[in-house]
Amino acid sequence: TEQTTVTLKNIAISVKLFFVLLEKTRVTVGENFSITGHNDNEDCIREHGMMGETPVCLVRSVAVSSLALENIERMPPNSIGCSLRRFDLVNTGLINILPKLRIHEDSEVEMLSLTASEEAHVAAVLAQEKPFCVGRVKDMDLKEYAVGVITKMSLKD
Template sequence: MDEYKKAIGKGEEGLSALITQYQTPDTFSLTHNLPNETLLLTEKTTVTLSNIEMSSQLFFVLLEKTKVTIGEKVSITEYAENEYCIREHGISRLALGNIERILPNSIGCSLKWVRLYNTGLINILPKLRINEDCKVEWFVLSATEKEHIAGILSQDQPICVGSVENMNLENHAVSILPKLRNHKDHEIGLLRLAADRKEYVDGILAQEEMFCVGRVKNALFEGYAVSFVLKMNHEDSEVETKKNTLLQSSHKNNRSVLGG
């Protein structure tokens, strides 16, 4: 990896030297049995993943730098040295093409945190297979461009996100809330929706159907996301209420709070 970084720093000349030094296969099969030789995988290399569990960091590097195809029994897990399992990440056209080709629910996933900010990588979510009993401490998505969540909006099937403790959706990401499915017996501790532009909520408000958010202990709506209260099916949604339940709506702050 150090040699690769040095070569990249020298531009095309350094990369050309690296290519002549190592084999650059057109195809490469990555399984739990890793090769003993050193290979250089490029954007022209088709990497087939099968029968392997890998860190989320390695998976996204391959997604960005190579042509990825998904075989059987592929799963990603947390990267021990990283604070986040999935985090803010730039995205290339190559990565977008890889995501489009991956079949839904084809990648097993066991992550404690999902945090994606303003990136097309959010569209990877329908491709992940997250078990209902998978404990996700934080599920955070923020999208300032509709393209960041276009792949999710085009999906008809709901997306299982496991058993989420805290969910935070911002801007365009709030519009995918009806497509997310938390474990039916699990209560979300905090649901926060925030949208600072009307265009971020227009899609939801235009829908005639109401939607259910499941069991929620505390809910916080900020900005134009306050209007989501009108679209929630309160008969099927359970927001915990007690004698000291707080319901506030401030025109100045444009915020509503529901909680126990």
């Protein structure tokens, strides 16, 4: 419930569980936290570093709750470790999670696709002073307000 606070530190959880917690509880992110790809045949919670680096696909095209947006806003930059494979967000405030992800500069991201019909969907990203790393992106597609996000990215060749 919204009265429940979950502190995520020294743990790795599946991206599916992460989104459930983000939407339904108050989330605090501590040190050594990462998200991994979801696999039905494996545990969705493990000690940090024990899950390996299962590539994550963040794909959403739905509005998120105000609680989820508040949770994202409270997270420190670079606080969520992940190996990103695909990032495809359409008209959702989840785009603002980008600077919170800790992506190694040599990571190879197959696709980064962002669409934002409202400035609010990218407002927190555009307010960033420091650029954030998205790794080596093979295919990038930015539309509408999301085009401005490129000015905040640290891109590798």
